[in-house]
Amino acid sequence: MSGSLTVLAVDDEAPALDEVAFLLSRHPDIGEVIRAADATSALRELNRRRIDAVFLDINMPGLSGIELAGVLAHYARPPAIVFVTAHEDKAVTAFDLGAIDYLLKPIRDDRLDEAVRRVVSSRPADAPTERDDTDSDVIPAEVAGVTHLIPRDSISWVEAEGDYARLHSASGSHLVRIPLGTLENRWREHGFQRVHRSYLVALPFVTGLRSTDGAVLVRLRDNGASPAVELPVSRRQARELRDRVVRTPMRSLRPGGADE
Structure with a gap:
């Protein structure tokens, strides 16, 4: 020891x-x-x-x-x-x-x-050797020297900005120094899905999918701070997104859930 x-x-x-x-x-x-x-x-x-x-x-x-x-x-x-x-x-x-x-x-x-x-x-006997900083239910984000505490379940989607990620939550958008790939890996079990190289979405906020001119878009409801949005879905991610949306409990979706 x-x-x-x-x-x-x-x-x-x-x-x-x-x-x-x-x-x-x-x-x-x-x-x-x-x-x-x-x-x-x-x-x-x-x-x-x-x-x-x-x-x-x-x-x-x-x-x-x-x-x-x-x-x-x-x-x-x-x-x-x-x-x-x-x-x-x-x-x-x-x-x-x-x-x-x-x-x-x-x-x-x-x-x-x-x-x-x-x-x-x-210390638990099987204490991990690495800190999983994003396993918390609350994510700290610093804005102008003030630390804001962002509940993960208030985040509807995340946007990649280089080595940073912008969290779109009920309290607004917040930039954190965490790569989108890291959030994808660690938040998947918490109901998040990568839909595009630039976007990660929270399945409980998904209201539907639609196809237009060969492209697939995912619709997300209003999260309290920003209006409903539509984000592009890559072909590689479209099938898995559909499957996961269907499996998401309907109580977490607004009427008009996943569609084509």
Whole structure:
């Protein structure tokens, strides 16, 4: 187990971040310590790699530590959360959010050892080696320095923009740095279907298919933020899309479901 953990230290105060990162780096069970100065940067790191535990300050500008922990609770395989703070008054809230420990500053070596021991004990025996960042039911998207939390089931379609993807959801469109191919692979089991090299659609939003001049178009209903749209379907994807639309429970479709 020596040196097997990858942990993320999050604190908006540089001296405090340096201290917790240094203490963590000395622990024999920790192999890598990643730093983040705010919750948005922390989410970015969590979306890049598998992280076993987050040592998290509570009081931060923007998205607080408590709010970040709430986001991580929606991940399919959330990292262990250890709050690190100078204040005791948030302890009950922290444990309500599933934190496995709560360290007070300045951090004592024996308490840090106990927190790391709890992290190790909390890991499943078959813990995966890679972080599947898009397995969460909520997708973080940053706009002008503000992190928006986008429920996956509010997304009706996704558009490729190079190495990015634009999510069209009930709250508007949001650009995230995730390739469309990655979303295709990870969201298929959640009711999404690749219909074109540039488009991924959510089957519950499909209201029908139609052919015109040899081309196939898929119709998607209004998602609350944008009007109904029609997107092109490649010949290679048309048959599978039809089959999956037919298998989608009718309660999730508006009247006038899949047609030719």
